[in-house]
Amino acid sequence: MQNNILKLCLLLIASTLAFPFCTKNNTDQSVDDLVDQTLYEAQERGGIGKYGCYELVFPVTLEFPDSTTQEVNSYDEMKDALQAWFLANGSSGHPHHGHATPRPTIAFPFSVISQDGELITVNNETELHDLKAACGGGTFGHHGHHGHGQHGLACFEIQFPLTIQFPDGTTETVADQQALHTLLHDWKNSNPAPGDHPEIVFPINVVMKDDGTVVTVNSKDELHDLKENCD
Numbered sequence: 001m002q003n004n005i006l007k008l009c010l011l012l013i014a015s016t017l018a019f020p021f022c023t024k025n026n027t028d029q030s031v032d033d034l035v036d037q038t039l040y041e042a043q044e045r046g047g048i049g050k051y052g053c054y055e056l057v058f059p060v061t062l063e064f065p066d067s068t069t070q071e072v073n074s075y076d077e078m079k080d081a082l083q084a085w086f087l088a089n090g091s092s093g094h095p096h097h098g099h100a101t102p103r104p105t106i107a108f109p110f111s112v113i114s115q116d117g118e119l120i121t122v123n124n125e126t127e128l129h130d131l132k133a134a135c136g137g138g139t140f141g142h143h144g145h146h147g148h149g150q151h152g153l154a155c156f157e158i159q160f161p162l163t164i165q166f167p168d169g170t171t172e173t174v175a176d177q178q179a180l181h182t183l184l185h186d187w188k189n190s191n192p193a194p195g196d197h198p199e200i201v202f203p204i205n206v207v208m209k210d211d212g213t214v215v216t217v218n219s220k221d222e223l224h225d226l227k228e229n230c231d
Contacts (some may be wrong), residue, residue: 034084041103045132048131050209054112054114055113055227059074060078062105065102113200115228116220117196155230159207202217
């Protein structure tokens with residue numbers, strides 16, 4: 001009898017010790033899923049990323065539901081920022097009583113590279129809607145959000161330096177993504193009216209995100225084909 005009582009006590013202690021670890025794992029999985037869904041929705045809204053027609057120009061600013069912001073320089077930094085926010089704030093992105101609670105988003109303005117090499121600045125929701133419409137929605141409908149942060153974010157990463165040609169025919173070379181971001185921001189401030197966009201001067205080198213190979217892209221057609229076949 002005493003042996004049975006001892007075994008029962010040990011079993012209860014073991015179960016109690018194991019419970020917090022199970023709870024933590026479930027919480028981590030929930031946060032990871034929220035991060036994946038937030039990334040998926042942010043890209044799907046504009047046809048951006050591996051399953052869309054455009055690649056994001058970093059850095060960008062994340063805007064959180066509590067009105068705080070954070071600048072990120074890559075998708076890895078974006079994932080880290082989202083994970084930290086969800087860990088601190090819980091599942092605030094889940095619908096509540098049938099009403100969707102706002103999730104973190106990419107703040108306006110931001111810029112993208114089209115599959116034809118145009119550098120497009122997106123200033124508001126209307127322009128974001130037009131961006132997606134011009135893309136035709138991409139292939140997001142063929143993919144769910146689960147695991148999006150691991151395999152669905154970007155098709156390639158452009159290597160610097162990079163030469164940009166403006167609609168007036170002038171060119172400028174940028175050394176890194178911050179310089180490109182600043183150049184586009186300054187140009188758009190000086191040229192706010194709708195019209196032609198700056199373009200990448202070919203050839204360029206890109207690093208494919210799936211296998212790390214470096215590909216030389218010699219023309220708009222080659223960039224378009226590369227983006228089309230990325231999915």
